[in-house]
Amino acid sequence: MSYPFEFGEKTLWDAGYHSGQLYASLAQGAAGFLDVPSGLTHTPQGGCAVDRDAFQAFVQRLYDRCASTTSKVWWDLARGLLVTSLVLLDRSGGAIVLRPEDASTLDEEKTALARNMAS
Incomplete structure (x- = not known):
């Protein structure tokens, strides 16, 4: 049984x-903490529709909060959610602005994780 994340027909x-x-629940919880909608809507078919904007x-x-914290614990807790979100965002054709000092590391993590995320 799967749990698809869909952007339109993709x-x-x-x-x-x-x-x-788990990912959808973590994203909803983080969105509440950050006081912003997650852009994920549960579908009757048992997955999520993604509103890219x-x-x-x-x-x-989420990234801005990560980048502005001095707490290694906060960064480490949020990192898996962030990297998974970056893969989904990339696949939807979206992108965010990353600090130059974070860009290559997050791109490497995103690429490695994406190999394990069937589309």
């Missing part, structure tokens, strides 16, 4: 059911 990630549910704003806010 499947961005055909996640395993539990992985998809809202999702892009969510990912940018």
Whole structure:
């Protein structure tokens, strides 16, 4: 059983059911913490539709919060959510602005993770 994340007719990630549910729950929780919509809407078919503009704003806010913290614990807690979100955003054709000192590391992590995220 899968948990697809879809942007229009395109499947961005055909996640395993539990992985998809966990990611969607983490994104919703982080969006509430950041006081911004996640851009993810649960579908009756058992997945999520992605509103790219809202999702892009969510990912940018998440990254900005990560980039502005001095807490290694906060960064480490948010990192998996951020990198997964960057893969989905990239696959939807969206992008965010990254600090030059973070760009190459996050791009490498995104590329490595994307290999394991079926689309």
